Amino acid sequence: MxxxxxxxxxxxxxxxxxxxxxxxxxxxxxxxxxxxxxxxxxxxxxxxxxxxxxxxxxxxxxxxxxxxxxxxxxxxxxxxxxxxxxxxxxxxxxxxxxxxxxxxxxxxxxxxxxxxxxxxxxxxxxxxxxxxxxxxxxxxxxxxxxxxxxxxxxxxxxxxxxxxxxxxxxxxxxxxxxxxxxxxxxxxxxxxxxxxxxxxxxxxxxxxxxxxxxxxxxxxxxxxxxxxxxxxxxxxxxxxxxxxxxxxxxxxxxxxEQDKNIEYLNELRNYAINAFKSEISGIHVISEDSDEFAPHIINIAFPGIKSEIMLHSLEQDGIYVSSGSACSSKEKEYSHVLRALNIGGDLIDSSIRFSLSYTNTKEEIDYTVEKTREHFISLKSIIGR
Ligand SMILES: Cc1ncc(COP(=O)(O)O)c(C=O)c1O
Missing domain, CATH: 3.40.640.10 (Type I PLP-dependent aspartate aminotransferase-like (Major domain))
Incomplete structure (x- = not known):
């Protein structure tokens, strides 16, 4: 997939x-x-x-x-x-x-x-x-x-x-x-x-x-x-x-298609955040579910796992995400945006951006949550050894 x-x-x-x-x-x-x-x-x-x-x-x-x-x-x-x-x-x-x-x-x-x-x-x-x-x-x-x-x-x-x-x-x-x-x-x-x-x-x-x-x-x-x-x-x-x-x-x-697509994106975003939160413990959703956030961007920290490692692990399963802004992700430094939030190095270092389109489906989200969960657990166990 x-x-x-x-x-x-x-x-x-x-x-x-x-x-x-x-x-x-x-x-x-x-x-x-x-x-x-x-x-x-x-x-x-x-x-x-x-x-x-x-x-x-x-x-x-x-x-x-x-x-x-x-x-x-x-x-x-x-x-x-x-x-x-x-x-x-x-x-x-x-x-x-x-x-x-x-x-x-x-x-x-x-x-x-x-x-x-x-x-x-x-x-x-x-x-x-x-x-x-x-x-x-x-x-x-x-x-x-x-x-x-x-x-x-x-x-x-x-x-x-x-x-x-x-x-x-x-x-x-x-x-x-x-x-x-x-x-x-x-x-x-x-x-x-x-x-x-x-x-x-x-x-x-x-x-x-x-x-x-x-x-x-x-x-x-x-x-x-x-x-x-x-x-x-x-x-x-x-x-x-x-x-x-x-x-x-x-x-x-x-x-x-704006009205239809915005409504769908909101629904998909809430669905994804709920799935991540209920299926994977120990994560931190940086972009909360509220009116203050656009519906197509979800940023989640997986404490203890460097975002680049998670990004490439997900890539093995055919899932493409980003570790911060794509324009600056090749610069080997912390995202200036996450740093500005004052949320602590561990969260910044482990943050993954999942960004949605009206073309994404709930099945794709289920698959992504399942694979992310598997990687989070196995990567943590390797690091914890
Ligand atoms: C908020 C914001 N501003 C500006 C740009 C730059 O746009 P473009 O890639 O079309 O040059 C981007 C693209 O990443 C963006 O997300």
Missing amino acids: EVYLDNAATTKPRKEVVEAMLRSLEKEYGNPSSLHRKGVEVEREIKRVRRILARALGCTEQEIIFTSGGTEANNLAIRGIIDAYKRVGNHIITSTIEHKSVLNIFGLLEKQGFDATYLEVDKKGLICIEQLKDAVNDDTVLVTLMHVNNEIGSIQPIAEAGRVIKNINNRTLFHVDGIQSFGKIRFGLKDMEIDSFSISGHKIHGPKGVGALYIKKGVRINPLLIGGSQERNIRSGTENVPGIYGLGEAVRLTME
Whole structure:
């Protein structure tokens, strides 16, 4: 049996996504900037995808910029805003549990002389609104927060954060990394006072290397790439047309099936947590069963067993999981997210992320729990000898 439970790292592209991409590669291969029919048909299709994204996010088509994925969308928003609004101030705010595509830019900006505040999180991975209130000041140019954390699934209070930020300083811009929230929890962009929001195709059964950035009308973002003026001059470069076709299908189907799939994910997640807890003693569920966590991420510590050993043991049984964030799991260091939770080295060292998709089944969960239990018992007995 093969069980893929690493859906927060990436998802399998849907059949419709692959078909749309093939259509682009085989038939509709024109350059959307070309003036002839071959270009115009592609330009029309890109417009159609932009409309799908705008409808999904509840914004206008002009507020969507296609990018090469989540990392570029975060980079474009943060660096583009800082560059365009230099005069507003020198202070920037984020949290300690952001994705590296945010944290590493903050490191660079600090070297360039920006003053950065890193909001701490509690044991559930949630920021404290009071700390945010204390942090925002007249000099704050940008706050950037993730909507859902990719390692533990905690959902930040984005709507409240937006209100607080704009109340204190309405010149401060607010970027949100929505890469793990889009399609996994319900929200309305316009209900939150945010200026930019990033999504990524491969987290929603779309293609890798394509994503989008919502930029609120009126917000200025300086480009990272200079060239042929595509994407309203904000993101030059010939469009990743097959990727955009695939993204369109992924977003369309995600929205069409959102209610059903979110409900199913919630049910599957509760089923999995109950099964792990009742079948395996001595484990610690880091992402608890509550409204504060997205339904597709379950993080469990197996004290005493290093996560890499458990990961490879499960792999032998055809079960694919992650030991923390896939983007940083090759770095031989503790996850910065788990460290920020202050939960102790043994839990951090032994944590496994099981991340779900609507394609997973209860049978797959039963098989995973059974194999995890076997490995946990046998590995502990070897270590205990
Ligand atoms: C929260 C979060 N932000 C950003 C990214 C980067 O997205 P991409 O892989 O599309 O560059 C990821 C992907 O792991 C993520 O989970």
